Amino acid sequence: MIMAIINLQNVTYKYPLTDSPALTNINLQVNEGEFVAVIGPNGAGKSTLCYAIAGFVPHFFKGELTGIVAVAGVESHQSSLHEWVLNVGLAFQNPFNQISGAKYTVFEEIAFGLENIGVPRDEMKSRVTDAMKLTSISDLADRSPYSLSGGQQQRVALTSILVMQPKVLVLDEPTSQMDPIGTREVFGVIRKLSEKGMTVVMVEHKVEWIANFADRVLALHEGKILLAGKPGDVLTSHLLTDKGFGISRYTSVARKAKEMGLWKKDGLPVTLDEAVEGFSQGRENLAPTQK
Amino acid sequence: MLDNIKKEFSTRTLVLIPIAIAINIAIGQLVYTLKLPIYLDSIGTVLVGALVGPWAGAVTGGLANLLWGVVPPPLQNAYAVPFFYVAIVIGLMAGFFGKRGVFEKESPRWLSVVIGAVFFFALALFILAFVNIDTSAGFPVYPSMKDLVAQYLVVFVLAAVIGAAIGYYLLQNGGYTGLAGLATGLVAAVISAPTSAKLFGGVTGGGTDLIVAAFRADGGSLWASVLAQGSVSDPFDKMLSFMVVWFILRSLPARFKAR
Amino acid sequence: MDSLSIYAARASGLHKLNPVTKFSLTLFLLVLGLALPGMWTSYLILVLIIVPLAIWGKVLDRLTRIVLTISWPFILSVFIIQTLFWGKGTTLFEFGPFAPKLEGAIFAFTSSGRILLIMADFILFSLATRPDTLMISLKQAGLYPGMAYIIVTTLQLVPQFAAKANAILNAQRARGLETQGNILVRARALLPLVMPLVIGSLMEVEERAIAIEARAFNSKHKETSLIEIPDSQVQRIVRIGMIVAALLAIVIRILWR
Numbered sequence: 001m002i003m004a005i006i007n008l009q010n011v012t013y014k015y016p017l018t019d020s021p022a023l024t025n026i027n028l029q030v031n032e033g034e035f036v037a038v039i040g041p042n043g044a045g046k047s048t049l050c051y052a053i054a055g056f057v058p059h060f061f062k063g064e065l066t067g068i069v070a071v072a073g074v075e076s077h078q079s080s081l082h083e084w085v086l087n088v089g090l091a092f093q094n095p096f097n098q099i100s101g102a103k104y105t106v107f108e109e110i111a112f113g114l115e116n117i118g119v120p121r122d123e124m125k126s127r128v129t130d131a132m133k134l135t136s137i138s139d140l141a142d143r144s145p146y147s148l149s150g151g152q153q154q155r156v157a158l159t160s161i162l163v164m165q166p167k168v169l170v171l172d173e174p175t176s177q178m179d180p181i182g183t184r185e186v187f188g189v190i191r192k193l194s195e196k197g198m199t200v201v202m203v204e205h206k207v208e209w210i211a212n213f214a215d216r217v218l219a220l221h222e223g224k225i226l227l228a229g230k231p232g233d234v235l236t237s238h239l240l241t242d243k244g245f246g247i248s249r250y251t252s253v254a255r256k257a258k259e260m261g262l263w264k265k266d267g268l269p270v271t272l273d274e275a276v277e278g279f280s281q282g283r284e285n286l287a288p289t290q291k
Numbered sequence: 292m293l294d295n296i297k298k299e300f301s302t303r304t305l306v307l308i309p310i311a312i313a314i315n316i317a318i319g320q321l322v323y324t325l326k327l328p329i330y331l332d333s334i335g336t337v338l339v340g341a342l343v344g345p346w347a348g349a350v351t352g353g354l355a356n357l358l359w360g361v362v363p364p365p366l367q368n369a370y371a372v373p374f375f376y377v378a379i380v381i382g383l384m385a386g387f388f389g390k391r392g393v394f395e396k397e398s399p400r401w402l403s404v405v406i407g408a409v410f411f412f413a414l415a416l417f418i419l420a421f422v423n424i425d426t427s428a429g430f431p432v433y434p435s436m437k438d439l440v441a442q443y444l445v446v447f448v449l450a451a452v453i454g455a456a457i458g459y460y461l462l463q464n465g466g467y468t469g470l471a472g473l474a475t476g477l478v479a480a481v482i483s484a485p486t487s488a489k490l491f492g493g494v495t496g497g498g499t500d501l502i503v504a505a506f507r508a509d510g511g512s513l514w515a516s517v518l519a520q521g522s523v524s525d526p527f528d529k530m531l532s533f534m535v536v537w538f539i540l541r542s543l544p545a546r547f548k549a550r
Numbered sequence: 551m552d553s554l555s556i557y558a559a560r561a562s563g564l565h566k567l568n569p570v571t572k573f574s575l576t577l578f579l580l581v582l583g584l585a586l587p588g589m590w591t592s593y594l595i596l597v598l599i600i601v602p603l604a605i606w607g608k609v610l611d612r613l614t615r616i617v618l619t620i621s622w623p624f625i626l627s628v629f630i631i632q633t634l635f636w637g638k639g640t641t642l643f644e645f646g647p648f649a650p651k652l653e654g655a656i657f658a659f660t661s662s663g664r665i666l667l668i669m670a671d672f673i674l675f676s677l678a679t680r681p682d683t684l685m686i687s688l689k690q691a692g693l694y695p696g697m698a699y700i701i702v703t704t705l706q707l708v709p710q711f712a713a714k715a716n717a718i719l720n721a722q723r724a725r726g727l728e729t730q731g732n733i734l735v736r737a738r739a740l741l742p743l744v745m746p747l748v749i750g751s752l753m754e755v756e757e758r759a760i761a762i763e764a765r766a767f768n769s770k771h772k773e774t775s776l777i778e779i780p781d782s783q784v785q786r787i788v789r790i791g792m793i794v795a796a797l798l799a800i801v802i803r804i805l806w807r
Contacts, residue, residue, distance in 0.1 A: 054764070056760055056763070060759075060760060060763060081763060081768070082763070082766050082767075082768045082769045082770065085763065085764050085765070085766050086766065089764070090760070090764045091764075092757065092760075092761075094754075094757060096754075097754050097757040097758045097761055098757075098758075098761040099761075100703070100761070100762055100765065101309065101702070101703035101706050101707055101758075102682065102698075102699050102702045102703050102706075103682065103702075104680060104682060104706070107776075108682075108776055108777070111776040112765050113764075113765035113766055114774075114776075115773055115774055115775060115776060116765060116766040116767055116769045116771070116773060117766050117769050117771045118769075118771035118772050118773060118774050119774060120774060121774060121775070121776060121778070124774070124776055125776070146706065146710060157761075160765060161764065161765075164765070164766070300696055302759045302762065302763055302767060302768060303755060303756065303759045305696050305699055305700060305759075306755050306758045306759040306762070307752075307755050308700050308704070309700055309703040309704040309707045310707065310711075310751045310752070310754070310755060312704045312707075312708065313704065313707045313708045313710075313711035313712075313751070314711070314747070314748055314751065316708050316711075316712070317708070317711050317712045317714075317715045317747070318715075318740075318743075318744060318747075320712070321715065321719075321740070321743070322740070325740075327740075331740075334744070334748065338748070338752075350697075350700075354700065354701065354704065358701065358704055358705065358708075360668070360669075360672050361556070361672050361673075361675075361676050361681075361705070362705060362708045362709065363556045363676075363709060364556075364616055364619060364620050365620075366708060366709065366712050367620055367673075369620070369665065369668050369669045369672065370624065370665075372668070372672075535744060535748075538745070539745070539748055539749060539752075542745070542749055543749070543752065
């Protein structure tokens with residue numbers, strides 16, 4: 001059996017000064033190279049889950065954590081935060097807040113993490129150059145991080161994390177604050193990383209994109225796992241609409257169409273392509289002039 | 292004690308301090324350009340003192356004044372640099388009061404009314420005393436309090452009433468905080484006066500210059516005028532800053548304050 | 551260079567100096583200007599030391615422009631107030647109710663010299679030194695890394711912040727907020743600006759702290775630096791020399807009284 005690179009067993013966590021737990025009995029095993037998407041309404045515990053995998057829960061936030069959080073066989077409560085972040089990279093929504101402020105150029109900003117862990121100068125330079133090539137921001141090297149667009153800043157943030165060569169990448173809604181161009185840029189980078197074999201756990205609302213690229217989807221609700229499984233299964237489940245999740249508009253349209261007898265396929269679509277394909281199948285029933 | 296100092300400087304504090312300094316400078320510069328007769332350049336300092344502690348507050352204040360001289364124009368204000376020690380003391384005092392829970396304890400409304408009334412009464416007393424200095428004997432002769440009150444009774448009553456109203460509306464239940472601000476302001480006035488007089492003759496290019504001019508015009512010596520200006524501006528300014536921080540702290544979610 | 555810092559990159563000898571050397575020089579000139587007596591001292595230092603340095607650093611035009619722009623309100627104020635309200639002294643001339651005094655003018659002249667010196671001194675330093683290079687040097691000399699982080703971050707954040715404040719101010723103005731007029735009007739303009747600005751930024755603190763922790767900010771490893779800072783024996787000697795000279799100036803000041 002391949003050991004999961006991320007292993008959460010019976011994880012329950014309560015923030016300090018709160019009454020109810022933010023996470024209850026979370027069980028999650030992620031294999032190396034997998035892309036797991038996490039969805040859920042506000043307050044479902046998605047960010048907390050990210051923090052738990054990334055070690056900030058409990059090291060940064062204190063509070064009570066029970067259960068096992070392990071990455072590559074090491075448990076988080078047995079490690080210190082500054083060691084843990086070398087294994088798990090974390091990027092989140094607001095690109096502006098992820099810029100350290102301590103560096104004047106993008107190149108130096110990306111090298112910041114490597115300086116902190118004492119990487120020798122030559123190695124730093126090559127690692128930063130390579131990482132920037134990977135995320136297609138080599139042309140931004142001499143710019144000030146504060147002069148960039150949101151999408152560019154987010155890619156710089158991702159690169160700054162990648163350059164530290166984490167085993168696992170945790171992304172908390174990385175495109176929520178981007179405009180469409182920025183979103184495309186960031187998704188492009190994430191997809192490339194996943195294709196290269198990086199293990200990714202990503203919280204995301206853009207359901208269509210998840211359906212195309214995620215290996216698995218986790219639906220969180222009130223701190224518990226509601227559903228887990230293939231995107232096609234999870235994203236079209238009735239449970240989602242019952243519990244107030246946002247679902248793909250293609251799914252809702254197709255569901256309506258199914259009720260009216262216009263949708264012939266078994267499963268419901270999540271993406272545009274699936275919807276087109278599914279609706280095309282029903283076209284044999286239409287009159288010849290409408291084809 | 293070194294441990295106590297270290298404990299204050301968590302990562303959150305290190306991140307907070309630049310933001311607090313930016314608050315100091317942004318608001319302070321705005322007030323300077325609006326030519327209001329106050330400074331309001333210590334809100335960040337007091338905030339850090341209240342949220343974290345005296346040492347972080349001191350670092351915030353000291354660095355803010357020093358760095359204010361080297362930020363790019365139009366934000367730059369070299370005048371603030373020599374007063375960095377005053378800002379350090381403000382940060383220490385705010386932290387000291389913060390640790391004693393002054394920013395959290397609700398005071399009775401009547402206390403705020405009293406503080407306001409007393410402050411404005413004292414202010415009126417101070418200003419009128421200066422205005423009425425008799426220099427005919429070759430050296431300044433200050434009029435007696437009794438004479439002043441008798442002569443300007445209406446003014447004093449008005450000052451007390453206005454002060455009471457301001458205390459009621461501005462300080463509300465933050466009487467203790469307002470008092471702490473007043474105290475800090477008085478200390479600030481005293482320790483900044485020598486530098487102000489020595490270095491720049493009490494001039495800053497800002498709105499407070501008008502107050503110095505007024506005192507000078509009435510025959511006050513340089514030192515006295517500067518001290519007078521400080522005693523008028525500083526207590527009010529610091530009281531205002533403390534109150535702003537008090538309002539801010541009340542608007543923050545509880546989770547934020549648990550650091 | 552964006553307006554985020556005063557720093558002006560130039561290919562000059564001044565720029566190539568070790569940042570600690572330049573900082574020591576800045577402090578040294580400051581001490582010199584404030585300690586040595588006389589109303590002309592500040593001006594002498596400006597003309598004999600700072601201007602040549604600025605020429606060497608190819609930043610004289612920038613320096614002059616910045617210093618004059620920011621110092622004129624102060625100089626105007628000080629001259630008006632000190633000459634007109636000096637009290638007892640030699641009257642220069644009389645017009646209407648005003649009688650400007652010579653002593654006041656001299657005081658104003660001295661004060662202006664001081665402020666010009668201080669401004670030119672620090673701005674020259676800022677023009678010729680990138681702040682983080684100074685911090686890196688100081689860190690290597692033992693400065694607490696947290697302090698270095700605070701200083702550089704502040705320098706970058708303050709202009710950002712002011713831009714944010716401006717945006718809020720303009721938004722409020724568009725909604726009808728008055729900022730010109732009597733004192734009450736101006737004062738009222740403040741509150742709707744202060745609260746959102748401060749509370750908004752405080753909310754960012756936690757995320758920013760998490761972001762730098764994610765970059766191993768608190769790592770126990772010994773730090774390395776991407777940028778190499780040049781230094782030389784000559785500069786080391788000059789630095790020590792300046793400390794000695796500064797102490798001497800202070801001694802002279804004390805003896806002069």
